Amino acid sequence: MPPRIPSSAASIAAKPTPSIHTHCKSCLNRAFSSTPSSQTTQLRRRMFAWLMQGPGANFRQPLANSTNYLSAYDKKGTLLRERNKKHGTSPAPSSEGPETDDMAALEEAAEDEPSLPKEDLEDLRPFPLNKSFVSQSILSDELREEIWKRVKVDGKSVRQVSVEMSIDMRRVAAVVRLVEVERRMASEGQPLAIPYAKAIHSMVPVNKLDARTRKPVEEHESINDLEQHPMTFPQIFWPTSESRAFNRTDAGRVFSAAPRLPDEQELGEDGKPVLEPWQDNKAEIIGKPGHAHPVLKPADARIPHPHLVAYEKDKLDPTLRPNEVRARYAERLQQEDSKRREFRERQIRAEEKKKSRIDTDRWQFVVTEVSATRAGTGLDGRGTKAPGFRYGVPSQERKKGQVKIPTSVQV
Amino acid sequence: MRNRATTPLKVKKNLLDQLKIRQSWSKYNLYNLSRLTRPSYRWKNFFQLKWLAKSTSRSYHGEQVREKQWVRMFDTRIRSVVPMDAKYLASNDGALESAGRGSGLERGDEPKSRSRGKQKGELPIPYMQMTFAPLERRLDTAIFRAMFASSARQARQFVVHGAVKVNGKEMRYPGYLLNPGDMFQVLPERVMFATGSPKLPPKPKAADEETEGEEITSEDNEGVAGEAEAEQDQARDDVDVERDPREILKDLKAQAKSILSSTKQDLGAKRKQDLRAFSKTIQRLLSRSGSSTILTDSIEAQFAELQNQLKIRRQNKEAGTTSLPSAQDDSRTSLEDGAEQSNKDEKDEALSGANGQENSLTDGEYNELLAALQSMHENPVDDSKPYATPWMPRDYMSAFAFIPRYLEVNHKICAAVYLRHPVARPGLAEVPSPFSDLTQSAAFGWYLRRS
Numbered sequence: 001m002p003p004r005i006p007s008s009a010a011s012i013a014a015k016p017t018p019s020i021h022t023h024c025k026s027c028l029n030r031a032f033s034s035t036p037s038s039q040t041t042q043l044r045r046r047m048f049a050w051l052m053q054g055p056g057a058n059f060r061q062p063l064a065n066s067t068n069y070l071s072a073y074d075k076k077g078t079l080l081r082e083r084n085k086k087h088g089t090s091p092a093p094s095s096e097g098p099e100t101d102d103m104a105a106l107e108e109a110a111e112d113e114p115s116l117p118k119e120d121l122e123d124l125r126p127f128p129l130n131k132s133f134v135s136q137s138i139l140s141d142e143l144r145e146e147i148w149k150r151v152k153v154d155g156k157s158v159r160q161v162s163v164e165m166s167i168d169m170r171r172v173a174a175v176v177r178l179v180e181v182e183r184r185m186a187s188e189g190q191p192l193a194i195p196y197a198k199a200i201h202s203m204v205p206v207n208k209l210d211a212r213t214r215k216p217v218e219e220h221e222s223i224n225d226l227e228q229h230p231m232t233f234p235q236i237f238w239p240t241s242e243s244r245a246f247n248r249t250d251a252g253r254v255f256s257a258a259p260r261l262p263d264e265q266e267l268g269e270d271g272k273p274v275l276e277p278w279q280d281n282k283a284e285i286i287g288k289p290g291h292a293h294p295v296l297k298p299a300d301a302r303i304p305h306p307h308l309v310a311y312e313k314d315k316l317d318p319t320l321r322p323n324e325v326r327a328r329y330a331e332r333l334q335q336e337d338s339k340r341r342e343f344r345e346r347q348i349r350a351e352e353k354k355k356s357r358i359d360t361d362r363w364q365f366v367v368t369e370v371s372a373t374r375a376g377t378g379l380d381g382r383g384t385k386a387p388g389f390r391y392g393v394p395s396q397e398r399k400k401g402q403v404k405i406p407t408s409v410q411v
Numbered sequence: 412m413r414n415r416a417t418t419p420l421k422v423k424k425n426l427l428d429q430l431k432i433r434q435s436w437s438k439y440n441l442y443n444l445s446r447l448t449r450p451s452y453r454w455k456n457f458f459q460l461k462w463l464a465k466s467t468s469r470s471y472h473g474e475q476v477r478e479k480q481w482v483r484m485f486d487t488r489i490r491s492v493v494p495m496d497a498k499y500l501a502s503n504d505g506a507l508e509s510a511g512r513g514s515g516l517e518r519g520d521e522p523k524s525r526s527r528g529k530q531k532g533e534l535p536i537p538y539m540q541m542t543f544a545p546l547e548r549r550l551d552t553a554i555f556r557a558m559f560a561s562s563a564r565q566a567r568q569f570v571v572h573g574a575v576k577v578n579g580k581e582m583r584y585p586g587y588l589l590n591p592g593d594m595f596q597v598l599p600e601r602v603m604f605a606t607g608s609p610k611l612p613p614k615p616k617a618a619d620e621e622t623e624g625e626e627i628t629s630e631d632n633e634g635v636a637g638e639a640e641a642e643q644d645q646a647r648d649d650v651d652v653e654r655d656p657r658e659i660l661k662d663l664k665a666q667a668k669s670i671l672s673s674t675k676q677d678l679g680a681k682r683k684q685d686l687r688a689f690s691k692t693i694q695r696l697l698s699r700s701g702s703s704t705i706l707t708d709s710i711e712a713q714f715a716e717l718q719n720q721l722k723i724r725r726q727n728k729e730a731g732t733t734s735l736p737s738a739q740d741d742s743r744t745s746l747e748d749g750a751e752q753s754n755k756d757e758k759d760e761a762l763s764g765a766n767g768q769e770n771s772l773t774d775g776e777y778n779e780l781l782a783a784l785q786s787m788h789e790n791p792v793d794d795s796k797p798y799a800t801p802w803m804p805r806d807y808m809s810a811f812a813f814i815p816r817y818l819e820v821n822h823k824i825c826a827a828v829y830l831r832h833p834v835a836r837p838g839l840a841e842v843p844s845p846f847s848d849l850t851q852s853a854a855f856g857w858y859l860r861r862s
Contacts, residue, residue: 043420047442051807059441062809070445070810126813127845129449132537134839135813138820170591171819174828177594178821185824193599195790196606197822199804200558203812221816222494225836230488240509248505277504298505303495312501408590409578 062203066116067135072123081117124205136221137205139167139175143216146209147172148179157337159305167220169304224303231255231296248298249277256296258286276313278306307332416474416564418443426451429463431470432845434555435562436811444810449847464853468846472543473552475567476586484545485858489538491835534838539852541835544842547817548832550577550595551585556843557820557827558812559597560605561805569605574598589829596826600796607798608805717784721777815841 050056055077062068073079124135139147143165150161151172158176162169185192207216238254240246250260267273277300284295300309310332314325358365376386382393389395396402418439422429428450430443450467452460473481510516546552551567554575560566567585569575575582576596577589589595790801814820817834820827833841844851 041420047420047439050442050445051438056438056442056445056807059807059810061806062804062812067812068809069813070441126811126843127444129447129847130540130844132540132835132838132840132848133843136816138814144821168830170830174592174594174819174830178819178824178826178828181594181596181826182821182824191599192823193603193825194823195786195802196599196603196804196825199606199802200812200822203804203809204814224495224497225492225834226495227834228491228493238513245504245506246509251505251509278500299495300500303497303500305497308497309500312498316501405584405586405588406582407588409580409582409593411578 062199063116065202067119067124067203067205069123069126069135071125071128072119079116081119081123085117119205135205137207137218138201139171139216139220140201140206140208142209143207144175144179146214147175151176152180157333159307159336160333162223163305163308165215165220166223167216168223168225171221224305224308226299226303229255229296229302247277248300249280252296252298256286256293258284258295276310277301278309281306307336416470429467431467433474433562434471434552435564436805436808437562438807441807441810444845447845450850450853452849461853461857464846464850465857468543468844468850468854471845473546473549473563475551475563476546476549480586481546482858485542486545487859489541489835490544490832491536491538491541493536494836536835536837537840537848538835539848539855540840540844541833541842542851542855542858543844544833547815547842548588548829549585550575550582550587550589553589553595553818553827553829554597556815557595557818558606558814558822559602559825559827561808565605569597569601574601591829591831594826594828596824599825602825603796603802604798606805606808608803610797610799718781721781721784813843815843817841 051060055073055075058073058077058079059068059070072081074083121134125131125133126135127133147161147165147167150156150164151158156164158169158172161167162172165172167175182192207218207220209215210217232255234255236254240250249266253260265274277298280297280301285292286295287293300306303309307329311325311329314320314328317325320328354369356367356369358367370387372386372388377383377390378385381390416433416435417431418433418435418437419431420439420443422431427446427448430447432444432447433440450463455463469478469481476484508515547556551563551570554560554566554569555563560569570585570587571583573581573583574597577587578594579596582595787801793800796802815833817829817831818827819830835841
């Protein structure tokens with residue numbers, strides 16, 4: 001290897017105290033090192049060729065009114081939709097709302113070419129090798145406001161709004177919560193990231209609000225997702241009697257090793273079950289102490305919206321007229337709502353019962369009853385469930401390797 | 412940080428299936444992602460297969476997490492859901508499926524695949540893509556997934572630096588495992604910085620001096636000082652050098668430092684004089700270039716004023732004045748090219764309009780003007796920000812832009828709710844991963860050996 005002598009070494013040697021006047025312009029441009037910059041490797045050259053002139057240039061700026069993922073392009077960097085469009089045309093996506101100036105600039109850039117067809121599932125994959133990950137749509141601002149309005153202004157229950165809009169209940173609740181925070185921040189005059197939000201909404205697929213039906217344009221997600229319970233993972237060979245039908249309730253009992261229900265509990269009068277499977281919401285515990293576990297409920301009871309099963313059953317019933325079906329549905333929702341409210345109140349009351357409040361001039365002391373029984377301390381007296389220090393049981397608090405990351409944050 | 416998460420372009424023996432992909436929006440990463448190929452499993456034994464799969468996938472999934480930590484987090488149970496159809500559940504209690512020999516009655520004439528009440532019954536559930544699902548629960552990963560940071564490392568930094576709140580409380584642990592229903596917030600300023608295009612460095616010389624001199628602590632002063640430096644350079648280029656620019660700069664810095672060192676309470680008369688002199692110098696420097704930073708504090712007022720004027724005009728027009736569109740055109744062009752100066756033009760214009768000169772806007776023009784004003788108000792030019800203003804998304808961001816469904820994100824307030832754990836469903840896995848099923852299943856096999 002030849003000795004590495006910097007090209008400016010001679011000049012530096014001539015003037016031992018370099019100052020702003022002694023250095024050339026390029027010397028001042030350098031950050032720290034005085035060694036000559038390394039030559040760009042072929043790899044880097046190829047990369048920049050790909051990024052600047054090649055197919056990578058497509059990703060530099062977002063595509064107007066569309067997503068812009070790797071899978072939407074072929075190796076040469078031509079948009080697959082564009083290529084396919086030459087065979088058949090599809091309606092243009094509509095633009096809405098006031099535009100930011102960057103969006104306007106983008107549109108100006110894209111003005112010479114006609115608008116793109118809507119992307120299909122293939123175009124929505126951000127990772128070309130992963131076929132099972134798709135960029136799914138998010139809720140638009142108007143849709144979020146609509147959800148918030150239905151829950152907060154119209155006073156509908158989250159469950160009802162979820163069914164109306166076909167959006168998961170947890171999402172509905174989260175949207176309401178986030179919109180509340182947004183409104184509070186706006187009223188307090190805190191800075192919002194509006195240009196950022198607009199940019200994101202122009203880059204990811206967005207589910208918009210249909211102005212006429214006041215619902216999402218596309219169905220957002222399935223609301224009746226059944227979680228696969230770990231009890232159902234094993235395959236079981238189970239011989240049953242041919243004279244009796246083997247239904248989902250029975251299958252759940254088999255999976256949880258519970259005996260089949262006796263006939264009188266299973267069937268009421270005129271062959272109908274005593275309790276419809278979707279009404280079954282009481283936990284049944286089975287097994288010896290120490291091995292107790294709840295019996296697996298049928299899918300009808302485990303889905304988030306069991307009342308929809310009842311609604312569909314009513315619809316199938318020829319004796320009921322459509323308006324009756326609707327009335328029963330509304331009644332069921334209301335019942336459910338009041339039941340939930342009652343339950344919550346009962347919970348709060350039970351919690352309050354454990355506490356005693358002592359008012360002084362300045363403070364209110366809340367005293368909570370605790371009991372350190374065998375249930376908490378365990379049979380050997382070393383259990384950690386009951387509060388308090390127990391003699392002879394060292395605290396692990398300051399020991400090495402104790403994880404101090406909180407496991408939950410209370411609101 | 413223990414290790415450096417680099418995105419090398421070079422791979423051993425040019426094996427493009429072993430490229431390191433990171434949780435990052437960098438252009439290097441994008442290039443690598445575009446080059447990544449399916450793993451070739453020829454001439455490899457089962458152990459090598461699993462090893463390679465695990466090492467390539469772990470360089471993306473939680474590379475900031477120690478291997479031992481991850482091994483403890485790994486779970487063989489994979490969460491999955493099946494969308495159920497209420498109509499199917501209502502019409503069939505499951506007896507149909509268990510009839511015959513236990514897999515439904517078979518009739519010769521029926522096609523083999525019956526509807527099973529699943530909406531996408533035909534698609535398999537990609538369980539193996541959920542191998543790294545437990546890592547998506549981490550706070551730093553969730554922040555990256557919500558697009559609040561440009562990389563998982565940056566998200567981690569935000570958490571450690573105290574810019575993140577969980578359920579309204581500051582959370583400094585990037586390894587905090589979110590529970591369903593947790594809301595996390597990042598400071599909008601940080602998010603705008605992380606996702607916005609970077610500010611161009613003022614000038615290399617100025618940067619040089621900044622590194623060798625002491626840093627000025629206050630943020631806005633820093634911005635102003637940087638501006639001043641740039642102006643200094645410009646001034647020196649324009650006029651002959653009366654004084655050494657370095658000396659001026661040093662003076663300025665020393666002044667700033669001495670002023671900042673004293674708190675506001677004990678400001679003496681001398682200090683106040685210093686302060687006034689300092690601000691005057693800065694103002695003079697800024698005005699030399701016609702820069703707009705001085706007016707930033709009154710932007711709100713200006714905006715309100717402009718809107719007011721526009722409304723007045725509108726009313727005048729409705730009252731029935733004639734139109735003079737050419738002046739409006741001028742005003743709009745000026746609006747587009749500059750920030751506050753155009754504002755001023757506009758204001759003068761508007762005032763003259765209100766004074767009774769005959770000009771008014773058509774509906775389209777009015778709306779356009781209002782939209783332009785609005786966007787300028789929302790996205791102003793502000794040199795004190797650490798990102799380029801007006802805010803623009805950073806380059807090569809759109810290729811990485813997606814929001815997984817287990818998060819509900821409100822980008823305006825930079826807050827998101829972790830709704831539930833990611834799940835697999837027929838045909839879809841919610842864990843974003845650049846790797847194919849083959850890689851993921853081999854990696855799953857690797858981690859199976861412990862549990």
